[in-house]
Amino acid sequence: MHIRLINPNTTASMTDKIGAAGKRVAAAGTRISATNPAAGPVSIESHFDEAISAVGVLEEIRRGEPEGVDAYIIACFGDPGLLAARELTAAPVIGIAEAAFHLATLISTRFSVVTTLGRTAIIAEHLLQNYGFAHHCRKVRAAEIPVLDLEDDGACALNRIIDECRRAKAEDGIGAIVLGCGGMADLTDEIREAVGLPIVEGVTAAVKLAESLVSLRLGTSKFGDLDFPRPKVFTGRFDYLGS
Numbered sequence: 118m119h120i121r122l123i124n125p126n127t128t129a130s131m132t133d134k135i136g137a138a139g140k141r142v143a144a145a146g147t148r149i150s151a152t153n154p155a156a157g158p159v160s161i162e163s164h165f166d167e168a169i170s171a172v173g174v175l176e177e178i179r180r181g182e183p184e185g186v187d188a189y190i191i192a193c194f195g196d197p198g199l200l201a202a203r204e205l206t207a208a209p210v211i212g213i214a215e216a217a218f219h220l221a222t223l224i225s226t227r228f229s230v231v232t233t234l235g236r237t238a239i240i241a242e243h244l245l246q247n248y249g250f251a252h253h254c255r256k257v258r259a260a261e262i263p264v265l266d267l268e269d270d271g272a273c274a275l276n277r278i279i280d281e282c283r284r285a286k287a288e289d290g291i292g293a294i295v296l297g298c299g300g301m302a303d304l305t306d307e308i309r310e311a312v313g314l315p316i317v318e319g320v321t322a323a324v325k326l327a328e329s330l331v332s333l334r335l336g337t338s339k340f341g342d343l344d345f346p347r348p349k350v351f352t353g354r355f356d357y358l359g360s
């Protein structure tokens with residue numbers, strides 16, 4: 118089976134890291150490919166960044182369809198464009214935040230999220246509410262790391278994340294921690310060892326969920342709101358999206 122990881126930001130080094138993390142956990146026989154949009158923000162850390170990146174995600178889904186991709190993963194913790202992406206394909210589409218939340222509830226009764234910037238904590242909080250996980254999550258914490266520092270300043274960023282995870286363990290009354298950024302996909306083992314709690318990371322969680330859905334022949338339902346969009350004309354620079 119072919120799983121396509123879509124990094125919604127345009128930083129190729131992060132796309133490579135996300136692809137490598139997916140390959141590390143993929144089953145024999147699973148092909149992992151990783152892409153990012155050609156245009157858009159280099160990192161996603163605001164509602165504006167998310168809205169722009171969602172268009173890039175949808176373009177990547179459209180590119181994947183003729184290639185016969187079996188499942189897609191949206192590898193940014195805001196899950197930008199998730200429901201719209203599901204409309205464009207009959208394959209499963211999984212966001213890394215929803216994947217991590219689902220797995221965290223299977224191994225703990227309460228978890229906290231450790232994300233990048235305090236400013237983006239609200240995005241995770243909205244997702245927890247929308248997905249129905251809010252009462253499983255004690256706290257969304259921020260290590261106050263800009264996303265691209267995960268690329269440029271790995272050691273310092275790792276220490277700050279570990280410190281925040283240790284505070285979560287000491288103060289939140291939790292059994293597990295969810296890492297709140299696709300750019301943290303390579304840090305899970307070091308954080309788990311340093312903190313001594315189960316650490317749920319979204320890219321790897323989503324790969325294993327995608328493999329499960331494809332094995333079970335479960336794709337996005339085309340009955341109801343996730344059916345393919347109704348054919349219509351798109352005007353101006355979006356005319357290529359019309360049919």
Ligand code: 2AL
Binds near residue numbers: 194232
């Ligand atoms: C993210 C993420 O996962 N990738 C990105 O560019 N921004 N979200 C986050 N909260 O840091």
